[in-house]
Amino acid sequence: MNSKGYLNSLKLLINHITKIFILILLLQSFGIAQEDTTSIKNENSADTVFVMQKSPWGAVLRSAIIPGWGQIYNESYIKAPIVWGIFGALVAVWIWNNHKYSDSQNLYLQNLNNPNPQVPNSYRNNRDFYRDQRDLVSIYIGLAYFLNLVDAYVDAQLFDFSVNENYRTGQNMLNLRIKF
Numbered sequence: 001m002n003s004k005g006y007l008n009s010l011k012l013l014i015n016h017i018t019k020i021f022i023l024i025l026l027l028q029s030f031g032i033a034q035e036d037t038t039s040i041k042n043e044n045s046a047d048t049v050f051v052m053q054k055s056p057w058g059a060v061l062r063s064a065i066i067p068g069w070g071q072i073y074n075e076s077y078i079k080a081p082i083v084w085g086i087f088g089a090l091v092a093v094w095i096w097n098n099h100k101y102s103d104s105q106n107l108y109l110q111n112l113n114n115p116n117p118q119v120p121n122s123y124r125n126n127r128d129f130y131r132d133q134r135d136l137v138s139i140y141i142g143l144a145y146f147l148n149l150v151d152a153y154v155d156a157q158l159f160d161f162s163v164n165e166n167y168r169t170g171q172n173m174l175n176l177r178i179k180f
Contacts, residue, residue, distance in 0.1 A: 009132050013139075052160055059156035060149050067145060070152025074159055083148055090144060094137045101130035 054074055063070030067087055068080035108123035 005128050005132070009135075012132075012136070016136075016139075052156075054156040054159040056153045056156040059152040063149050063152040067148045070148070071155065074152065074155040076155055079151070079155075083151075086144055087141070090137055090141045094134055094141065097130050097134035097137060101127060101134055104130055 059070035059073050061070075062073050068083040071077075071079040071083060104123055104127035108120055108127050111119050111123055114120055
């Protein structure tokens, strides 16, 4: 790849990373909080120890072995087909770009000695384009895999989280806070 193509790929990567970083910053400004019900004790009940029903690291391990298995373990049955669909689509795009890259590479090598210098250059440009797209999709597959693990962990941590009504006031305890 020439320096111009490398700089374009680098700019594209920086652009994607910047967009993801801005999205994360925007999403961090919104926080959802609930009233802490663990400190409220009934005078008639004895002291009890809270035991989590789902293991967060067990969910991560399951999702690391087979993406979507951690979501099934956490009883988030609708998320597993979504994870499989995302991975299936990304793998299909990767295979398509790899196939186009191979075709362009073969055409470039076949026409390398063509007397018209524009023909090999166009095949080389196509080859570089499909290689860059294939590599970019590889990054997206890695990001999707990482987010799959994070989702399994967070879902297992929040499995026992309840949004019941406050027994004193009878109102829902879900609140929205916006930090500035």
